[in-house]
Ligand SMILES: [Zn+2]
């Protein structure tokens with residue numbers, strides 16, 4: 213696969229519309245942090261060490277006999293800044309890796325469900341993504357790759373502290389399990405602050421999905437475990453699953469309450485958002501995210517029909533600055549971006565349905 | 579000098595704090611210093627603040643100085659540093675990160691105090707290299723949940739949903755019999 217393949221303006225498979233509870237849970241992500249014994253962590257390693265680590269990992273992947281997954285290796289340094297940003301927006305690499313100049317690379321599976329960052333904060337960051345709520349399945353995907361890599365690489369492990377990581381917040385299992393949730397009901401009912409505080413008590417963290425400083429853009433939240441040591445993998449996943457199921461129930465209740473108390477106001481809000489997306493000529497990413505959230509809620513409640521979730525998921529990814537510029541084929545000033553963003557969304561929503569029929573044959577999930 | 583806090587161990591850390599222009603100095607041992615360090619703010623209370631932010635907030639806080647660093651070349655620095663990467667425990671507290679895998683062994687005695695504040699425990703209980711992870715606990719939980727849903731569906735006379743949950747339970751039970759492995 214060449215890099216262009218991974219930059220295409222489509223939602224990756226993990227943003228498909230399969231998966232359980234997919235009206236509220238958008239996607240599941242599992243991350244494992246691993247390091248190679250005998251090398252300093254990226255914080256202080258030498259160029260020589262960095263190079264060796266990258267070569268060892270690349271070598272290991274070339275030996276992997278992985279029937280289902282075809283992997284491609286990309287060196288960050290060789291990528292133009294805009295392309296790095298697109299990979300960040302697709303959640304395939306972290307902003308930290310994108311900013312690394314030396315010997316950082318990423319290995320991505322053809323379906324984009326697996327990406328392995330090399331020389332980020334740790335030597336290895338194995339990341340797996342799935343649509344909907346699939347914690348166990350996604351963990352299994354990551355664990356399988358981890359087991360294969362363990363046979364080929366000297367993974368740093370200690371009996372007391374488990375898998376050794378640069379930051380003590382990742383040591384032990386090295387496991388960060390995250391679930392991306394769309395919570396417009398709880399947001400409208402002003403429940404998110406309480407929820408965030410409550411989750412902190414269970415060792416869980418709530419974040420906005422478009423990164424720091426964009427807290428509740430589009431009512432999308434990422435819930436993940438904070439603790440990695442002192443709990444086994446299955447306990448971490450089980451605890452997160454339990455919490456997520458409770459949030460889903462609360463979100464469903466909130467939506468029903470809103471519908472009962474103020475149906476017309478809710479319908480108005482949803483249809484207005486839909487109209488804005490279909491007709492606006494200038495669109496900031498904030499406005500786009502808010503409108504997309506309302507339309508998504510409208511689809512879930514059956515208020516909006518004839519729009520596929522697939523198109524909506526695509527828009528959620530495409531409204532980000534990197535993608536808008538990728539679409540325009542050039543770097544743009546923020547003001548120009550807003551114009552292109554509006555155009556992009558209009559095109560997606562207005563011909564989304566005809567395109568859908570063409571795709572129907574190969575994609576069963578629409 | 580003896581540590582001002584525990585009054586047991588030798589004080590090796592000087593904490594200089596400037597409050598309203600008044601400068602005060604405290605002397606602690608490494609163990610107590612690690613406890614008072616801002617890095618060790620109770621994470622279960624300050625959950626939302628990531629470590630790097632805690633550290634960046636930190637410049638307005640007391641200045642930590644190592645006695646041994648002041649005395650320039652001291653043989654004790656060598657004994658405190660990680661032989662593989664040269665990191666000291668104090669450097670770890672400053673950076674919030676360790677230098678290399680070997681650091682965990684080098685600072686094996688001091689680390690649990692830090693880890694106890696930010697983790698659920700100080701001992702790894704999960705997967706080991708070459709070992710299979712047991713998913714049974716999660717599957718049992720899923721079955722439990724599906725059974726509750728089934729009961730609710732029956733109560734509400736949502737029979738289509740009930741059938742769906744019954745199938746789900748069957749599939750999960752099959753998975754449990756297979757030892758937690760997915761069946762195609
Ligand atoms: Zn003391």
Ligand SMILES: [Zn+2]
Pocket residue numbers: 660661662663664665677678679680681682684
């Ligand atoms: Zn070290």
